[in-house]
Amino acid sequence: NAGVTQTPKFQVLKTGQSMTLQCAQDMNHEYMSWYRQDPGMGLRLIHYSVGAGITDQGEVPNGYNVSRSTTEDFPLRLLSAAPSQTSVYFCASSYSSRPTEAFFGQGTRLTVV
């Protein structure tokens, strides 16, 4: 049971480049979400999804796109990277219908230069 898998673990981008952060879970969880964490700060919600085909904005959605075509995958797209998007990104998944814990990936450390 792999849990929540994020790839890549590290990435350096140039300003204006695009990329996709991958997140996959094998627990058949309905709910998936993306957070960013800046140095010394807490987790801020970017986007979330309550099931395949359904996504919604979180606290800091600007500059990011998401889609949820399958239950397992929830990729996060940066269309035109900016230095302000330098951060650690965490993906999480959980059930929506049961009071159980959320599982987090180990994070993607992104630097935009």
Place this chain on the structure above:
Amino acid sequence: DAKTTQPPSMDCAEGRAANLPCNHSTISGNEYVYWYRQIHSQGPQYIIHGLKNNETNEMASLIITEDRKSSTLILPHATLRDTAVYYCIVRATSYDKVIFGPGTSLSVIP
């Protein structure tokens, strides 16, 4: 906005109990209290959750007041490895988004 408030930091002597408070005065009847912790820059780790009864597992105990407006996470014998940021959140078994507050930075001191 986060639905909980926590002290920004706390210290605890190694081997003593660490009691971390959380205020959730606007909690709804169907919302559970969850605790997570984040060690250094790792992904957050689940600790425990509860609805209205006190809960205990191998990691910690959760005490929820009778009016459910506050709770306390208890680490019975804190070790240096318990130094982390602890997050208290409330969440219903629904399709609502999950917002984290800034948490409490716990330092366990030798």
